[in-house]
Amino acid sequence: MTQDRLDELIDKYAFGTISPEELLELLDWYHSAEIGTVEWPTEDIEEKDHLQKRMLLRLQAQIGAVGENPAVPARRRVFRLGAWQVAACLAIIFSSIWIARQYLDLTGRPAWVAVRNPTGKIQAIRLPDSSEVWLNAASAIRYSPDIGKGHDAPREVYLEGEGYFDVAEDPTHSFVVHAGSLTTTVLGTRFDVKSFSGEQLASVSVISGKVKVRDSARVLDVLTTARQLQVDARTGNSTTVTIDTSQVAGWRQGKLQFSGQTMEEITASLGRWYNIQFVFANPAISRCRYYLNFENTISLQQMLAALKETTDLSFQEDATHHTVTISGNGCN
Template sequence: MEDKIWNCIIKRLTGSETEASEQALNSWMEEDASHAQQYREACSLWSLTGEVRHIQSDTRVLELIKDRKAPASEKVAGIRAIWKYGIAASLIVLFSVAAIFQYRNGNFKQDQVKEWVVKKAGPGKMILVEMPDGSKIWLNADSEIRFLKSFSQEKTRSVILNGEAYFDVSHDAAHPFVVKSAELTTTVYGTSFNVRAYSNEEETSVTVNSGKVGVTSGKEGGNARMLLPQDKLTYGDGKFTKTTVLAEADGWTRGDLVFDQTPLDEVFETISRKYNVKIAEAKTLRYQDCRLTARFRNQSLVAVLKTLKLAMNINSKQTGTTIYLEGGAVCSSNTK
């Protein structure tokens, strides 16, 4: 295990974690399932330190480390010095765990910790990210992507998405472009498509504009579901639903709001993110089972709220950055 990652683990276990160490450790664990397993093992061994009592010399620990090569011997000397000054026995266990992990990962092989690049669009904002390989990513409001600084040198061009993004991917058959979002993994070679995966929404969707993509679920695994232009795949509650859409998947990148049989809860979330406002729904608001089909071409918030009034009988009042809603039509499950 790299020294930098081990330091991040120690910071988390000892309650001294920083924002930078938290991000580095989380990224490392997401990178490979074996990394997450190593972290869990470290946590288990750390919990054992609470059982260490009145130890003058833990010969088992020292012998374990003595069996390792030079870097381990340096840690032995450090441990003896620390013990001489009365530091808690739990630190001995910590250094022992470090030695075990380093030995298991290839005789203290020091690999450089991979650096991550983070791009984020705040509420009410949209940004364009130009990738090192020439691909372009439009990030919707309140969305974030992460990718390795060595993105172009990796076998797969991978990004991790939280939120919504539209991708225009440069063709490279030897290096597939992979988008990890919630429980879905989308793999392409050169195409344009949209992924929506907000953490506060129950469903994740992938919509293709051009080319062909394959989508898999982390829970299901197995063969990828292939999507062609105008295909939309929605994943929620452990199930996939495939539909055909006529609207362009990248409409929102031009300022449009596009809803196609969209539940009103999701409509309100989209409005909140786009216009950077808070939606306060009254208890008397009646819209259960209602869905909205509408397109707003770069319209103002006032125009959108007027349409909701006409279409759904939803009244609205704005105070500062908060929109208060009440009323609404009553929709049945048969008349969505």
Template structure:
């Protein structure tokens, strides 16, 4: 087959696979010696390039119809295609770009060595940090993701929000929950991570690979060095032994209980009515209870209501004489 016929078939999309490969090999190396391209005269070369260039030019919307040498034309075609692709991508993304984007604002909270620190998150989930532990989380207004990065040991009591899973990242391990209570312990390098569940169910994964689903009184211990993990049954009261002690109230005034709660959960407590401080009650707050759970019980005893904002608790009610 003559070269002009071959190129014509290629241009029309009628060339066989073998013929296409022959032409494309030449296109990749137009300077090779003694190619069949040289069999065409100068006028026939220009004519073929004119047809091919016009075909691609019409596809990408190029306006410059000037015939140029093949190598220069190839660079222009590639550049034009890239510009066109970028333009189309901009059009596709434009509706999304018009939407305001929440800028992440990360907050880090730590517990000093030998101390324990209570944190109330924006979604009302609570965290107890053991000595030396720290968490980092997004506090930007309007953010939807519930993600926490943990170093050390912490006990989480997560509020149930089905549409917003709660994720804790510890090294390469990610623990995902909807609403539950669990303990995570990890060294600073993340070489060993322990996840234990006291209530609900959690999923533990490493780099997207699910290691296991934990239910109450179950634990996974992951070893980075061995790239292995073990899932087992445990006594969660042993795992939670580091949490602050239970609070016991025996005919205690609300005012005295508030001081204990403020110290235990690292919050400020204010009374809307000073008479509330005079109310007395008897009861016990277990150490694994969240601030919200503790307040709910105490306020029910004393016919009061409460509101939590950031690290401040406001209590309202008629009070006692």
């Protein structure tokens, strides 16, 4: 496993967005340390040996505390643990890897600052280089506290979800946003990046300036003002369109704005804001497109009433299970 992939899995676990398959991948990586095949985040032999011993000893001691014999190889036994034990072991694994990161920090490498937003909240963050970030609901970002201080080193941040960036100009330090499979590079501009785990479309929208967007294999496009790159996470196909910049990041001003998005995309955004899950009784409804505009200060019940009046659909809330079932005939 590459270091970038390991960092991605650790962050997803910390932010609560990791999938079951990715959890198994993280487990496999950690178990491989016991047979000497793990790729450690350092090339120094003594440092790696010390790091490995600290991590494995902590893991063995803690697994023993939840009823397992640490002297027995763990690769097969872990998958027989009960649900609470699996959760405990995963927490141990993450804390052990966190120890590794802290150890590396002591060698002179900067730690990461991580900020996570819950549902229903928008947060403004000022980075050490004076760039400003607005973090949308159910989104997370991490960055170095020394961002912009290294000699010619890029200013790198890692985003999960959606963020609006107003980047401070610095000709000697490019600004790089890593979001899922997309990497966006700029020198100074305002733009929005949206990449939520599990959603089909990711996008980069430029409000002013110019940005370069690439995936792991190639440059997808160089975007200028009022241009948006949309990437299908399932196929990898991308499309560039012209946008109304006033509506791209209306969420910063407390707006829930949707301009021709599908009901699936709309309910994904509303679900993050109201901490609710939407269920489609008729799957055809999810593909219908709507133009909607709400203030994010209205209650869930007020929003559902407005949706019903606007769309001719019915919305049944189940407060116990935090779900809303949408029924109707589909697109008119």
